[in-house]
Amino acid sequence: MAVNDARPLRADARRNREKVMVAARAAFTEHGEKATLDDIARRAGVGPGTLYRHFADRETLLAEVYRHDIEGLAERGRALSEQYPPGEAFAEFLRMEFDYIKAKRGLGTAVKQMLGTGSSTLIECKGVMRDAIGDLLGRAQEAGAIRKEVEPDDVLRLVHGVVMATESAPDMADRLLGFVLDGLRPPA
Amino acid sequence: MAVNDARPLRADARRNREKVMVAARAAFTEHGEKATLDDIARRAGVGPGTLYRHFADRETLLAEVYRHDIEGLAERGRALSEQYPPGEAFAEFLRMEFDYIKAKRGLGTAVKQMLGTGSSTLIECKGVMRDAIGDLLGRAQEAGAIRKEVEPDDVLRLVHGVVMATESAPDMADRLLGFVLDGLRPPA
DNA sequence: CGACAACCGGAGATACTCTCCGCTTAGCTC
DNA sequence: GAGCTAAGCGGAGAGTATCTCCGGTTGTCG
Numbered sequence: 001m002a003v004n005d006a007r008p009l010r011a012d013a014r015r016n017r018e019k020v021m022v023a024a025r026a027a028f029t030e031h032g033e034k035a036t037l038d039d040i041a042r043r044a045g046v047g048p049g050t051l052y053r054h055f056a057d058r059e060t061l062l063a064e065v066y067r068h069d070i071e072g073l074a075e076r077g078r079a080l081s082e083q084y085p086p087g088e089a090f091a092e093f094l095r096m097e098f099d100y101i102k103a104k105r106g107l108g109t110a111v112k113q114m115l116g117t118g119s120s121t122l123i124e125c126k127g128v129m130r131d132a133i134g135d136l137l138g139r140a141q142e143a144g145a146i147r148k149e150v151e152p153d154d155v156l157r158l159v160h161g162v163v164m165a166t167e168s169a170p171d172m173a174d175r176l177l178g179f180v181l182d183g184l185r186p187p188a
Numbered sequence: 189m190a191v192n193d194a195r196p197l198r199a200d201a202r203r204n205r206e207k208v209m210v211a212a213r214a215a216f217t218e219h220g221e222k223a224t225l226d227d228i229a230r231r232a233g234v235g236p237g238t239l240y241r242h243f244a245d246r247e248t249l250l251a252e253v254y255r256h257d258i259e260g261l262a263e264r265g266r267a268l269s270e271q272y273p274p275g276e277a278f279a280e281f282l283r284m285e286f287d288y289i290k291a292k293r294g295l296g297t298a299v300k301q302m303l304g305t306g307s308s309t310l311i312e313c314k315g316v317m318r319d320a321i322g323d324l325l326g327r328a329q330e331a332g333a334i335r336k337e338v339e340p341d342d343v344l345r346l347v348h349g350v351v352m353a354t355e356s357a358p359d360m361a362d363r364l365l366g367f368v369l370d371g372l373r374p375p376a
Numbered sequence: 377c378g379a380c381a382a383c384c385g386g387a388g389a390t391a392c393t394c395t396c397c398g399c400t401t402a403g404c405t406c
Numbered sequence: 407g408a409g410c411t412a413a414g415c416g417g418a419g420a421g422t423a424t425c426t427c428c429g430g431t432t433g434t435c436g
Contacts, residue, residue: 009413052395109297113297116294158350160352162346167300176342180371183369188375197383200383225423236386237385238385240426
């Protein structure tokens with residue numbers, strides 16, 4: 001729906017969709033994940049009806065904003081693997097993912113809750129992240145920096161977990177991420 | 189409020205408060221953290237007004253239910269330290285905490301979100317857990333099973349994180365918890 | 377038992393999500 | 407550029423959840 005229709009959106013519709021996305025990103029960043037949709041519509045200068053035609057419900061909107069960000073993250077991840085040695089690149093990527101979710105107060109938690117509902121957009125996001133992590137992880141493993149039995153999903157979840165657990169205490173983030181990374185390294 | 193008032197509650201009020209707690213625990217376990225409060229009141233056989241006099245809002249109620257459970261957990265934790273050797277007791281406690289939050293679908297996430305709001309009940313919970321963990325952690329550290337620089341707060345947050353991250357995939361829980369525990373052990 | 381404070385409960389104020397539909401306008405055709 | 411058509415707009419409002427207020431009721435104490 002609204003994602004891949006036969007004919008392209010009319011110009012005004014496309015504009016409005018974009019305005020809503022921008023307003024939504026701002027609102028979610030500012031008020032946490034529970035910004036009201038009517039308010040987002042108002043900020044965007046469109047009626048609630050317009051917002052809801054483009055995004056079926058609050059979760060869809062949230063997921064769409066998230067998807068956009070995730071794709072940017074994965075992109076930067078690919079760049080990392082060319083700038084750093086394998087082990088470093090991996091650790092650096094985790095820190096990056098980290099900073100992102102940290103900047104988005106509560107968004108991570110909200111997204112996590114939605115994963116249970118089976119949103120197709122989020123499943124897509126997960127795939128994108130899994131690929132990005134999988135690549136870096138594979139290299140790190142070949143280089144002997146990370147245990148062989150660790151899988152991309154493990155990393156995905158661990159990072160998410162640490163992020164969520166430190167949303168209210170960002171200072172601890174690096175420290176905890178460090179412990180987790182140690183747990184992924186091969187035994188000396 | 190309603191926690192430590194000068195005079196004790198009237199008998200009927202006390203009864204109602206208890207009925208609401210029971211209904212709330214059932215509802216939260218059954219419908220996840222978003223069971224409606226009016227529904228809880230109905231189940232408990234009281235009016236919404238009564239519910240809201242005892243528990244200022246949804247978060248307060250959730251926190252109160254949580255507190256009750258946490259105290260039980262901490263109690264069981266103390267028992268563990270007498271049944272197992274230090275390192276084992278510690279690991280076993282984490283698994284226990286784990287199973288509890290897992291059983292409570294989504295409650296962990298909800299509680300976590302509230303930590304940011306500074307609920308006094310939850311701060312108390314955290315204190316209780318920190319003490320329980322601190323004790324087991326201290327013994328494990330003395331026995332050389334866990335690194336010296338690990339602090340109770342680290343453990344608290346890591347476990348919470350893993351729990352939240354595996355709410356939608358409980359099968360991975362043990363595995364991830366294992367990685368985290370490895371990260372807390374002294375380097376070989 | 378009588379009086380009074382504590383407590384009850386439900387009607388309803390408020391707020392939010394999401395829908396429906398009459399009006400507007402972009403974009404194609406001639 | 408004028409007219410036609412369907413895509414799109416936006417706001418009124420239905421549905422629902424949270425939380426409040428207050429007239430009536432009931433426990434408790436002298």
